Amino acid sequence: MTPADLPAHLLLGSCDYPEHVPQDRWAPYAAQQRALGLSYVRLAEFAWSRLEPRPGEYTWTWLDEAVETYAAQGLKVVLCTPTATPPAWLVRAHPELLAHDAQGRVREFGSRRHYDFASPVYRDHSRRITRAMAERYGQHPAVAGWQTDNEFGCHATGRSYGGASAERFPAWLAAKYGTLDALNDAWGNVFWSMEYSDWAQIKPPILTVTEPNPSHVLDYARFASGLIAEFQAEQLAILRELSPGRFLTHNFMIFETGFDHYEVAAGLDFTSWDNYPTGMLEFFAPPGMAEEVKTRFARTGHPDLVGFNHDLYRGVVGRGLWAVGTAQTPQPTPHSPQPGFWVMEQQCGPVNWAPHNPLPAPGAVALWTAQAWAHGADVVSYFRWRAATMAQEVMHSGLLRHDETPSPGHAEVAALDTAQLPLGPVPARVALLHDYESLWLYDAQPHAAGLSYWAQTVTYYAALRSLGLDVDVVHADADLSGYAVAVAPAITLVDGARAGRWAQAVAGGTALVCGPRTAFRTPGGGTWEGGQFGPLAGLVGANLLNYDSLRPGLAQGVGGSFGVYSAHTWAESYRLTGAQALATYQGGPLDGQAAVIRQDNVTVIGAHSDALIRAVLTGVLTGAGLPVTPLPDGVRLSRRAGQVLVQNWNPEPAEWNGQTLPPVSFAVQPEAPHA
Amino acid sequence: MTPADLPAHLLLGSCDYPEHVPQDRWAPYAAQQRALGLSYVRLAEFAWSRLEPRPGEYTWTWLDEAVETYAAQGLKVVLCTPTATPPAWLVRAHPELLAHDAQGRVREFGSRRHYDFASPVYRDHSRRITRAMAERYGQHPAVAGWQTDNEFGCHATGRSYGGASAERFPAWLAAKYGTLDALNDAWGNVFWSMEYSDWAQIKPPILTVTEPNPSHVLDYARFASGLIAEFQAEQLAILRELSPGRFLTHNFMIFETGFDHYEVAAGLDFTSWDNYPTGMLEFFAPPGMAEEVKTRFARTGHPDLVGFNHDLYRGVVGRGLWAVGTAQTPQPTPHSPQPGFWVMEQQCGPVNWAPHNPLPAPGAVALWTAQAWAHGADVVSYFRWRAATMAQEVMHSGLLRHDETPSPGHAEVAALDTAQLPLGPVPARVALLHDYESLWLYDAQPHAAGLSYWAQTVTYYAALRSLGLDVDVVHADADLSGYAVAVAPAITLVDGARAGRWAQAVAGGTALVCGPRTAFRTPGGGTWEGGQFGPLAGLVGANLLNYDSLRPGLAQGVGGSFGVYSAHTWAESYRLTGAQALATYQGGPLDGQAAVIRQDNVTVIGAHSDALIRAVLTGVLTGAGLPVTPLPDGVRLSRRAGQVLVQNWNPEPAEWNGQTLPPVSFAVQPEAPHA
């Protein structure tokens, strides 16, 4: 793609499956897509059994013709490697490629994602089918780029707990640790006599009598993440070789935790993700979201859950569409965020996979599209063109209904004026730090029902959004220079190098805000011999005193100069070695102990309370010179390329800034200094 | 049984297990049963290990003596094939006969129903023990009839997901589809590359990574149902041969879904079922029944749950006791309903298998018996004579307590005047359509937590009952001539033939009312290319527009000339091609769209709302000339043989029609035109 080809504004696309419909529908569909203003069509996802119905017998003709049909309408084609769905002939010939679930059972053929990333035989076939497709279509002029596989990790497939993965794990450990003594020491295996005397003794951390060693869990997560990275890298290498100038991406899934996205995304040109706001709300909302909130946003999804995923994936590999082929492959973590990602699958009607699957509110499809743009999306591609009339997703919607009539979402897409959605950078001055290893370790031992890494992280993200701020979600080791404020909601794993980077950022003028459990854990999965904050203790000027896990109904008062608050779920207190207490606990076993502390430009919030967090952040942001704009519930601002997107996600009108915002609506306005 | 033998009124019986007690109890029990007015005793259920303690070693003597003892008191004996409980010697010699559960695990010996219907070796033994019993007792004058096995499908035993069933499934598919192309096309296996290239690749639809293909699920349900039908047919053939003139029945279980009852009942003389109203309420109530309702009816069960099962099983094979031996075996579906079925096991005190097992209210045993009669039962047989003093059911009640004293239920049975309960037809003018394939397909993809096929179906049934109507539950392909109104609450699978039958009935003057999702799915398990209503579109004069799945707290207004209602859980709207809208949605994404539609005599209700359904049905029934009698909660009318049974299921008195009905009571009154 040359600079001349670069789009100036948001482009649209859809996911289509010509193999699902009679061939006489292809040309009309392509024409209708073009008429709707779509630029891209994603093809051939999951199509392995149609491309290679029997071992080595390729049947390209239909796809050749499909590509030509869509290309004839001027649509650019995104092709997919079909490896999320190894066909029956392959699975039955090599049952050892099947994954094992967390109960140790073989996961059966009959849906998707049933393979083990570690399987050597599956790796062979993955490379083979990728090469065959790349040879066939790699230089086709209509082919703009590639999607690898589909939604790595979805349905808890990030890790296989037996079979090929289990066989390979010991060697991975041996390569990492060199000696069993080193491993036993790193894992603390002296505890409960878990010490190993032979690499072959080590299995996946499942079916243990009580919980497994969190260090074991953490290394298994790292190992499994590396397998996915390897798996994808093999496909990427082939596609780079045979499909020069095309972009390579992968469509990641909502709040997916089965691997380190920064590691797996290495080698992509940009990130894509699949955005299903209503399904996200019902199925993926972190613990602690009240049912009333879910009901309120049932038809739109929650703005901050969706926004968080946008900002997260924008930061994973952030070069954007225009950089494809013009720069070398991004390097592995840490990555600094830059604008540019795709929504590869965008909900445009009801989904079929949540406990409740409501119709989106009128206006929601347009709102989701506009939000995606405002958070940095270059392309939004709707899932799917026509609702499937067969199999698992028969109750999922599309831009066309089963009967080929346009769905309500279709009308909203048709009405979009994408010219008012120019591409360009998201001007975030706040970085929210994120790290999958911290996530794995936090969630291995949550200690408090009702909290999780995502819950704690999203709480801080939502607080920032409610104050009108744009946010980059960046890796905890990212370069923070240029950010006025960095927020580390739940980075529980901080080693010396990370602490050093943060200290450098703070020295450079970035204000740092940390949530509870920050720097509690070591890279090995234990806790520091000197206790929290380990290597960060100097920077924060304090040590951990006590932590408290609060059952529902058990509240903990917190008071400071900025008010009195009630914490729930979690509270921790500090012994000050340099910091000052901004707030102290009132009552209970923590009475009088420091709850919120500050040393210079570093603030730590020990208590879990939305209102307290918002109050502390307001002070920090204001102090850092960032404008704070408190927003009503469900009203959000997002800025990009000099524009501000004013959004009302509420099912009723909202008053804001002298305007009455209609229900489920947005407006694009020129960015004002304090809008 | 000759016409002269035919009873004029309800007869009673009990289930007795002489092998559970010392032989000196047999004669007194028989005498007491006779004194209580019982006519039948069911014997030898589960008795295999006592009839054949070692392979081929039969020990008939005890049963010979038991039969003689009961016969001596004039009791007629119902014998059972003991195949629900293959004994240990058989299981351990042939462990391959054990069933596999939905987790793929072998189901172990140690309770009951542990066999796989597909096991060839078990089939041999089933035929052998049936033949041996039939040879011994088939022409005994006291033997009135036979029960095959016990409660097919109970404890999720309708399907085995491995072993013999798994081995046989591919051949069944091959016989059905002929070619793999046909199967792949019918199942839509192009989706997710699920196409098979060898029959042997196909396994039961379990342990898939995410949900299996609903077409796969549907065909596995059909396959498993066929196995049960085969299994039973083998026993029936032997019993017909060796026990001429005796009736053959099977005791079906409450709301059982593991097979197509119309298919499995083929070859029976009449249907029996096992009626446990309080256990039904606690254990089998469809989703959506409020806890307050369960508490209100805790000691009686819910009248409409019980009534539905009566009306359902009356319609499965409906020739009745008097037809035994006088006509040829009924043919497979469709069946038209006729009066006549048994309650083979009737609760007469607390059960032991629900989360809560309350004592029945005083009067409940009598009320249940009377209701059974009014819904068409010819015989009610209480479970069990004496409470077991050993093993799994030690906490289940009987007509005698553990200490052999009469239980409260015994007193109620003694007080019954069965002469006031004459046999004869149930005069239903309303048919409620039911179809197990629709059930399987609906429940494979409910799309809305809180709804299910049974929940939707029972909602319509209860609405009809609350309006004072008698109802025949009939197969969706039944002959509807003679019915004033046919209601299809949830017949989601409608092919062309079925649509044709319905059109014919409508043309013949039957008013048709359909619930949501009607005719949404194809026989293959997909949806129509032209969308809902597929082949029924002409008859209803509309197409599906949108469907909505509503979480708790999210309501959808519906308004029409007959009032304004609030729908919950489900709402779907229509594009009219000939029908008129009787009600439209108000607010929300469906605002202004048609919610209830009518074309000529065909009405479709798209919104789930008890009150709306009742209002629409009232109009349809009235229009069809059927008298509508709105009844208070818990008050019900059931008619048979010119009598009307007025029932109060409430725990307090109820006022109705100028009468004060005592709590938990009934009265038999001559049927008046508008009673």
Next chain:
Amino acid sequence: MTPADLPAHLLLGSCDYPEHVPQDRWAPYAAQQRALGLSYVRLAEFAWSRLEPRPGEYTWTWLDEAVETYAAQGLKVVLCTPTATPPAWLVRAHPELLAHDAQGRVREFGSRRHYDFASPVYRDHSRRITRAMAERYGQHPAVAGWQTDNEFGCHATGRSYGGASAERFPAWLAAKYGTLDALNDAWGNVFWSMEYSDWAQIKPPILTVTEPNPSHVLDYARFASGLIAEFQAEQLAILRELSPGRFLTHNFMIFETGFDHYEVAAGLDFTSWDNYPTGMLEFFAPPGMAEEVKTRFARTGHPDLVGFNHDLYRGVVGRGLWAVGTAQTPQPTPHSPQPGFWVMEQQCGPVNWAPHNPLPAPGAVALWTAQAWAHGADVVSYFRWRAATMAQEVMHSGLLRHDETPSPGHAEVAALDTAQLPLGPVPARVALLHDYESLWLYDAQPHAAGLSYWAQTVTYYAALRSLGLDVDVVHADADLSGYAVAVAPAITLVDGARAGRWAQAVAGGTALVCGPRTAFRTPGGGTWEGGQFGPLAGLVGANLLNYDSLRPGLAQGVGGSFGVYSAHTWAESYRLTGAQALATYQGGPLDGQAAVIRQDNVTVIGAHSDALIRAVLTGVLTGAGLPVTPLPDGVRLSRRAGQVLVQNWNPEPAEWNGQTLPPVSFAVQPEAPHA
């Protein structure tokens, strides 16, 4: 230990793991422990992989040095056999020693308690490592005693449902029953044709299609309990031989049900248990405790749950520390209770294993310690000295924090004045009867969601405590002479011998109070042919009439001379054959039937109602001449050695007896007649 060595007051200790920290910490830790006033240190628990890192290669040096280091500070050492954690080399060499869970799956290495008690090879290794340790340390002057293994049964490890246990079960049955006829008869296997014709046919009672035979369950529980007793006896024999004069104990777990503690404790010098009050509340509270109650006592645990466990374990083997080496090993059940047990692990900060893990209230650690003393503890040993910095328990607290600073619990221990806590007898005049076989049988068939053996038992215990009584929890076959009142809350299994013992006690002047289901079941697991009360019928003067299982919201009135009450969950009524009705049911199916009955000095309470139970007990206690002191919620009295411990477990002050008791506090006062 000679009498001269006997302590005069409560002693303290801690659980320490020198192998978890660098050796340079050992001496400081020992000195700090001594400075804190601790007398004991428990060492080497779970240390197998450090004592024998490879087969037969012992590495004693570190433990030698650790023992010397602690001994040098005057600390007495409790050593542990490390058999709760077989190391990887042993497990991988002999995978057949792994246990199977109740789903039939092998329980994997990677935490603890993964062995099968029946494994012959594991038994060999258990004896070998025990002998090796005993030879090395058995006569070390600093070694005061031994703990076997750790928390038998914890994490549902009391029973292995496959492997070695499954293989051995048939032989155990053969030894018990002699013939299969006897077994089939005892189990009632005629029911559902479950009769066995070969011992080898019998497997553990899992994976059955519906519930297994309760007799099967009961015998499997007995069998598994016997395995644990054998396993421990082997270790005890070796320790007795090689470590003369040292005490032998085991640390039992909260409300553990996986074995008969009376059987397993045989051969110990005294019992220990592990007391985690907040974890107990969140994780082990019996069904039926309201969330509000849990919230109220979230930071202290519930006084009666903790007190019950103290009184339970005091009664299991009750000779106490001073008897070690001075008397012969106690005989198996029945045991009469005597003062003297240890709290081997006492929570001294938050635990890590409950859904919520709050900080203890200020004062709670001291309160728990004082309560333990008042209930008969001779030693309280805190878990653990320093919080672990690695592995599964990294979030569990200790007396030192991760950073080695003293935790809040440390300060409370330092402030304790143990001189005011003299040793001596607990002067209980009330015996609460307990029996694990009744527990197993009750819980195999609870019949009422919301009740369990523990729930029913603790209800009676709490009622007694709320009336100011001290209670001995004793085996149902204990010698009751000397008790003024014996309460049998849930002894559902009463055979003739037991009935005879109770009759003898009643004849001797002990008043007996029984809860519902008393004497309902036979030792075989069935119920009496003559019904409840079987062999106890004469003593209580009544037979069971009806039992009722009440769902939430369904109440049953009960009225007597002492008031009107509302029963929930359970109600049973009686036919009087000599007893008089103290209260009758009002309304419902039990209307007018006897609810509380008395014959002479024997009272039976058929209805489940806290207030009714308290009222009836008040009458019985007063009649028996015991002073009744009704206490406010959360205020409790416990007496020992002439002192009374006045406790306030509430989070706010309480008024009692003219005193204002501070929140979470205690006072030791001389016992007054009616304090």
